[in-house]
Amino acid sequence: xxxxxxEYLTSQGIHIPGLNLLRYISxxxxxxxxxxxxxxxxxxKKIINILRRKQMGELVRDLGLEGxxxxxxxxxMGGLIIIIATLVxxxxxxxINNIYIxxxxxxxxxxxxxxxxxxxLKKIKKNKDGLxxxxxxxxxxxxxxxxGAVMFYHSDIxxxxxxxxxxxxxxxxxxxxxxxxxxxxVSTVPFVKNNEFDYSKILFWMNEEQAQEWSWxxxxxxxxxxxxxxxxxxxxxxxxxxxxxxxSTIILLTLAFFAYLSGNIIFADYLNIMFLxxxxxxxIFAFAMVGAVIGFFWYNTYPAQVFMGDTGSLMLGGVxxxxxxxxxxxxxxxxxxxxxxxxxxxxxxxxxxxxxxxKRYGLEYAQNHRLFKMSPLHHHYxxxxxxxxxxxxxxxxxxxxxxxxxxxxxxVR
Numbered sequence: 001x002x003x004x005x006x007e008y009l010t011s012q013g014i015h016i017p018g019l020n021l022l023r024y025i026s027x028x029x030x031x032x033x034x035x036x037x038x039x040x041x042x043x044x045k046k047i048i049n050i051l052r053r054k055q056m057g058e059l060v061r062d063l064g065l066e067g068x069x070x071x072x073x074x075x076x077m078g079g080l081i082i083i084i085a086t087l088v089x090x091x092x093x094x095x096i097n098n099i100y101i102x103x104x105x106x107x108x109x110x111x112x113x114x115x116x117x118x119x120x121l122k123k124i125k126k127n128k129d130g131l132x133x134x135x136x137x138x139x140x141x142x143x144x145x146x147x148g149a150v151m152f153y154h155s156d157i158x159x160x161x162x163x164x165x166x167x168x169x170x171x172x173x174x175x176x177x178x179x180x181x182x183x184x185x186v187s188t189v190p191f192v193k194n195n196e197f198d199y200s201k202i203l204f205w206m207n208e209e210q211a212q213e214w215s216w217x218x219x220x221x222x223x224x225x226x227x228x229x230x231x232x233x234x235x236x237x238x239x240x241x242x243x244x245x246x247x248s249t250i251i252l253l254t255l256a257f258f259a260y261l262s263g264n265i266i267f268a269d270y271l272n273i274m275f276l277x278x279x280x281x282x283x284i285f286a287f288a289m290v291g292a293v294i295g296f297f298w299y300n301t302y303p304a305q306v307f308m309g310d311t312g313s314l315m316l317g318g319v320x321x322x323x324x325x326x327x328x329x330x331x332x333x334x335x336x337x338x339x340x341x342x343x344x345x346x347x348x349x350x351x352x353x354x355x356x357x358x359k360r361y362g363l364e365y366a367q368n369h370r371l372f373k374m375s376p377l378h379h380h381y382x383x384x385x386x387x388x389x390x391x392x393x394x395x396x397x398x399x400x401x402x403x404x405x406x407x408x409x410x411x412v413r
Contacts, residue, residue, distance in 0.1 A: 001091055001092055001093075001096070002022055002028075002092050002093060003022050003028070003093070003094070003095055004095075006019050006020070006022040006023070022093075025260070025263070025280045025281070025283055025284065026260075028093040028094070028284050029093075029256070029260070029283045029284045029287040030287070031089070031092075031093055032089035032090065032092075032093045032094075032284045032285075032287050032288040032291065033089075033287040033288060033290055033291035034291065035088065035089040035092065035093075035288070035291070036085045036086055036088070036089045036287075036288045036289070036290075036291030036292040036295065037085075037291035037292070037294055037295045038291075038295075039084065039085040039088055039089075039292070039295065040081050040082070040085040040291065040292050040294070040295020040296055040298070041295045041298055043081070043084070043085070044078075044081045044085075044295055044296065044298065044299050044306075045299070047078070047080060047081050047084075047306075048075050048078070048081075048299060048305055048306045051075035051076070051077055051078070051080075051306065052075045071303075071304070071307075074304055074305070074306065074307055075305075075306045075307070076119055076123065076306070076307040076308075076309035076311075077116065077119045077123075077308075077309045077311045077312075078296060078299070078300065078306035078307055078308045078309060078311070078312055079112060079115060079116075079308040079309055079310075079311030079312020079313070079315055079316075080112075080116075080311060080312075081292070081295065081296045081299075081306070081312075082289070082292045082293055082296050082308065082312050082315070082316070083108060083109070083112050083292075083311075083312075083315065084292075085288075085291065085292035085295055085296075086108065086285075086288045086289045086291075086292040087105070087108075089284075089288040089291070090105065090284065090285050090288050093284050093288075094281050094284045094285060095281050098278055098281040098282075099150070099154055099156045099157060099278070100157075100278060100279060100281060100282045100285075100326050101281050101282065101284075101285055103147060103150060103151075103322060103326060104282065104285050104319060104322060104323065104326075105285075106143075106146070107143060107147065107318050107319050107322040108315055108318070108319050110139070110142075110143045110146075110318070111139070111140075111143060111231060111314045111315040111317070111318030111319070112311055112312075112314070112315040114131070114135075114136060114139040114140075114310070114314055115309060115310035115311035115312065115313065115314035115315055116310075116311045117131050118130040118131035118136065118309075118310040118311075118314075119309040119310050119311050130310070131310075136314075137228065140224075140227055140228040140231055140232075140318070141224050141227075141228065143227055143318060143322075144220070144223045144224030144225070144226070144227035144228060145220065145223075145224060147223055147227065147322050147325065147326075148216070148219060148220030148221075148222075148223035148224060149216075149220060151185070151219070151223065151325065151326065152185060152215075152216045152219055152220065153216075156277075156278060157326075158276075158277055159186060159274050159275070159276055159328070160265075160268075160274065160275040160276075160277065185198070185199040185200070185215050185216075185219040186198050186199070186274070186328060187199070187328045187329070187330055187331050188273070188274065188328050188329055188331060188332070188409075189331055190331060190332050190335065190406070190409040191409055191412060196274065197331065198215075199215045199218045199219045199222070200212045200214075200215035200218075202215075202218045203215065203217075203218065222330070223325055223330075226321050226324070226325060226330050226333060227318055227321045227322065227325075229321075229344070230317045230318070230320055230321035230324075230333060230337055230340060231313075231314050231317030231318040231321060232317065232344060233317060233337060233340025233341060233343060233344045234247075234248065234313045234314065234316050234317025234320065234340055235310060235313040235314050235317060236340075236343045236344055236347060236376050237313070237339060237340055237343045237376070237378075238307075238308060238309075238312070238313035239376055239378050239379060240302075240378050240379075240382070240388045240391060240392060241300060241301060241302040241303065241304040241388055241389075241392065242297060242300050242301045242302060242304070242389075242392045243378060243391070243392045243395060244308060244312070244313050244316065245293050245296055245297040245300050245308065245312075246297060246392060246395075246396045246399070247339045247340070247395065247396065247399050248293055248316045248320065249290055249293045249294055249297065250396065250399040250400055250403050251320055251336055251337060251399070251403070252286050252289050252290045252293065252320065252323075253286075253290055253403070254336060254403040254406055254407065255286055255320070255323045255324060255327060255329070255336075256283055256286035256287050256290060257407065258327050258329055259279055259280070259282040259283040259286055259323070259327055260280065260283040261273065261410070262274065262275065262276045262279050262327055262328075263275075263276055263277075263278070263279030263280030263281070263282070263283065264280060271410050271411070273410065274328060276327070276328070279326070279327070282323065282326065282327070285323075286323060289319065293316070296308065296312070302388050302389045302392070317340065320337065321333070324336070324337075329406075332406050332409065335402055335405055335406055336402060336403065336406045338398070338399070338402045339395055339398065339399050339402070342377055343376040343377055343378070344376075346372060346375045346376050346377035346380070347375045347376050349371055349372075349375075350370065350371050350372050350375035353370070353371040354366050354370060354371070357369060378391050378395070
């Protein structure tokens with residue numbers, strides 16, 4: 001909104017000192033992270049008090065974990081803090097008509113609404129199971145379908161690929177080194193030279209024109225799978241104080257960095273990566289969410305004053321997935337979102353191994369010889385005697401290592 005005010009005043013010949021800073025994505029991104037952080041910190045406590053008055057306390061199941069009963073009654077639905085603190089600076093500092101910003105706002109509200117309904121049913125309607133799993137999946141699939149279709153068909157979603165390596169720092173000369181904008185669904189393959197993967201190549205039995213036309217049949221299901229997997233991974237990771245929020249902050253910071261580089265033709269030229277027109281605005285959204293999550297983290301560190309609930313965890317996972325997809329970095333997700341992946345896998349492996357051992361050796365043996373003491377993985381370490389804070393900090397250190405590996409892929413290929 002502020003950018004449009006600046007454009008209007010400039011067109012009218014009105015020049016206010018300092019207002020031209022709104023031209024720069026770096027300035028607007030910095031202001032967005034500052035605003036979102038302040039909103040989360042200043043209004044987070046008020047939202048927590050409202051949730052407490054509405055009796056939106058966590059109903060803790062007895063899992064035999066140390067300190068678990070102390071969490072009983074802690075307000076949940078704290079994801080509302082993140083959503084509000086993100087939306088305000090995004091509306092203030094981004095170009096709202098940017099298709100990527102529209103997609104990200106839709107994703108945040110869409111997944112936040114699914115999580116909110118789940119939390120509402122659990123706390124207000126006293127339905128301990130919340131929203132049925134099939135309805136969650138329908139919501140996740142629906143978002144993936146919308147994002148995939150928009151990415152495939154919208155005229156503003158384009159890529160420019162470099163074909164000349166002649167050195168220059170002149171913007172006009174640099175633009176000549178990139179091919180005309182293309183309407184292709186391509187992704188970055190990490191650690192590989194000439195690292196662009198075209199989804200149409202999977203349809204190898206078709207000619208090039210047919211393959212491009214039908215590549216939606218590959219791309220859209222991939223988007224649906226990624227949105228579902230990452231949002232579920234974030235949801236499962238949200239099991240101990242600060243883990244999901246801290247992990248998401250690291251991931252979002254990394255994606256914000258990628259967004260800035262991919263949306264800047266000079267950096268795209270220097271790093272020899274795809275230039276994505278209009279992508280720079282997503283840097284502002286990503287930084288706004290970083291500030292909001294850090295502000296929420298202030299209240300969510302051990303012992304937590306508020307939990308994000310499904311309102312926050314499903315929303316964070318969905319936004320991270322969509323942000324990675326629009327940045328053409330979805331193939332980096334297994335590394336960048338490695339904590340989410342490990343948590344997801346620990347649950348699946350626990351179930352598979354239990355069923356196998358039950359079938360082969362009987363129920364008693366399977367119950368006494370589980371793969372993990374408890375799943376997801378963070379509960380296994382709790383059962384092993386590690387304190388929540390130590391588990392969170394060590395998981396975050398691993399998250400930082402994974403983020404650094406992803407950043408290294410800009411040059412290592």
